[in-house]
Amino acid sequence: MDSLMIKGGVPLEGEVQISGAKNAVLPLMAAALLTDEPCVIRRVPDLSDVRFMGQILASLGAEFRMEGDTVHIRAARLKGMADYDLIRKMRASICILGPLLGRLHQAKVSLPGGCVIGSRPVDLHLKGLAALGANITVKNGYVHAKAPKLVGSEVFLGGRVGPTVLGTANVMMAATLAEGVTVIESAACEPEVIDVANFLNGMGAKISGAGSPTVQILGVDKLHGVEHEVIPDRIEAATFAIAAAATGGEITILGARPDHMSAVLDKLGEANVKVERRGRNLTVKRGGRLKPVDITTLPYAGFPTDVQAQMMVLMTLTPGLSIITERVFESRFMHVSELARLGAEIAIEGPSAIVKGGRPLSGAPIMASDLRASAALVIAGLAASGTTVVNRVYHIDRGYERIDDKLRRLGARIERVKET
Ligand code: UD1
Numbered sequence: 001m002d003s004l005m006i007k008g009g010v011p012l013e014g015e016v017q018i019s020g021a022k023n024a025v026l027p028l029m030a031a032a033l034l035t036d037e038p039c040v041i042r043r044v045p046d047l048s049d050v051r052f053m054g055q056i057l058a059s060l061g062a063e064f065r066m067e068g069d070t071v072h073i074r075a076a077r078l079k080g081m082a083d084y085d086l087i088r089k090m091r092a093s094i095c096i097l098g099p100l101l102g103r104l105h106q107a108k109v110s111l112p113g114g115c116v117i118g119s120r121p122v123d124l125h126l127k128g129l130a131a132l133g134a135n136i137t138v139k140n141g142y143v144h145a146k147a148p149k150l151v152g153s154e155v156f157l158g159g160r161v162g163p164t165v166l167g168t169a170n171v172m173m174a175a176t177l178a179e180g181v182t183v184i185e186s187a188a189c190e191p192e193v194i195d196v197a198n199f200l201n202g203m204g205a206k207i208s209g210a211g212s213p214t215v216q217i218l219g220v221d222k223l224h225g226v227e228h229e230v231i232p233d234r235i236e237a238a239t240f241a242i243a244a245a246a247t248g249g250e251i252t253i254l255g256a257r258p259d260h261m262s263a264v265l266d267k268l269g270e271a272n273v274k275v276e277r278r279g280r281n282l283t284v285k286r287g288g289r290l291k292p293v294d295i296t297t298l299p300y301a302g303f304p305t306d307v308q309a310q311m312m313v314l315m316t317l318t319p320g321l322s323i324i325t326e327r328v329f330e331s332r333f334m335h336v337s338e339l340a341r342l343g344a345e346i347a348i349e350g351p352s353a354i355v356k357g358g359r360p361l362s363g364a365p366i367m368a369s370d371l372r373a374s375a376a377l378v379i380a381g382l383a384a385s386g387t388t389v390v391n392r393v394y395h396i397d398r399g400y401e402r403i404d405d406k407l408r409r410l411g412a413r414i415e416r417v418k419e420t
Pocket of ligand 1: 024121
């Protein structure tokens with residue numbers, strides 16, 4: 001397993017280009033299964049999750065080709081069975097269920113496993129598909145879904161902690177080919193859901209209201225091919241903004257969507273990080289002494305859970321007390337014990353982390369546990385004195401396109417150490 005060796009203490013300077021959003025491109029690739037015509041997706045980040053989703057589509061009989069940042073998918077023929085060995089590796093693969101059901105009226109898809117950030121059930125996905133008339137059973141670790149005919153209906157997709165992002169996308173995809181009108185209430189409002197709806201509408205679907213809690217889908221008989229450019233990754237942009245502030249540098253983030261980043265930009269402002277917007281570019285630097293902020297993660301447009309770990313690192317560098325409360329995923333504090341190894345003082349009280357910031361961090365070997373935690377550990381290594389080695393970086397390669405190259409171009413002293 002590769003690791004990243006970081007010699008910290010260098011302020012980041014320069015420009016960085018933001019890639020396409022991982023969380024949009026994965027359901028978009030699944031959506032391409034809804035037609036037998038070719039689909040082309042542009043500005044696709046080169047991530048292990050994308051290649052992996054490509055393998056899943058190929059295992060279902062679709063053609064998948066990646067040329068530079070363009071992906072070509074054609075599901076001329078399709079089989080409706082996806083097995084455990086593929087699905088267990090990536091939770092997002094569950095969103096093939098809706099398209100398979102829409103197109104083939106039946107599917108057998110392995111349940112994705114849990115993961116370190118919580119149990120991550122799929123009950124809402126199944127509830128939504130059942131509301132469209134699918135007969136769903138779970139047996140021997142597989143979801144068996146059958147629907148001689150999908151029929152539009154009203155479905156409430158709010159769960160214990162609010163809406164579900166991929167669940168909304170999954171039901172929306174199946175409903176495009178259902179008979180009549182589907183109304184999803186308590187739909188997720190994330191920009192990635194809007195991107196999926198735009199992709200589907202480009203294929204001939206009739207979806208309105210995406211990005212609001214009520215989404216309406218008028219079913220059509222058939223969808224056709226589409227060409228689409230993925231939205232920029234708001235989580236990647238936030239990660240670089242926080243890295244600039246954490247190292248006391250000044251960077252310009254190119255090609256972002258600041259309108260998708262309001263909660264993060266607002267909190268950075270409160271923390272005395274100056275963000276200057278010029279169209280799609282953001283210049284980020286400290287406005288002086290950092291200030292502690294309290295943060296609660298929430299569904300969009302609240303503060304994203306995917307930026308919680310990175311923001312925690314910034315707060316460890318900020319004199320004073322900050323409280324970071326995680327409301328979307330239980331046990332998403334795996335990074336805390338690793339940050340403690342660098343000298344951070346963080347106490348966990350139920351869903352909250354209390355950060356006593358301001359002590360300098362010093363480098364040490366640490367272990368990445370999940371995707372966003374890995375990004376946080378890299379930021380911590382950049383801000384710490386001495387050398388930090390982040391082990392198990394395969395997590396970061398799942399969701400950040402060439403992060404070490406991008407950081408090196410900003411002046412970071414970061415090297416990938418290949419496992420021998
Ligand atoms: C997506 C993102 C992930 C992000 C998350 C929340 C992708 C590929 N991943 O994950 O990066 O952290 O949104 O913004 O887009 N839940 C249920 N039942 C369900 C589904 C979800 O109880 O059937 C719960 C989850 O356990 C969690 C909450 O709902 O507590 C939100 O999860 P969800 O929005 O579904 O996350 P994902 O779509 O899997």
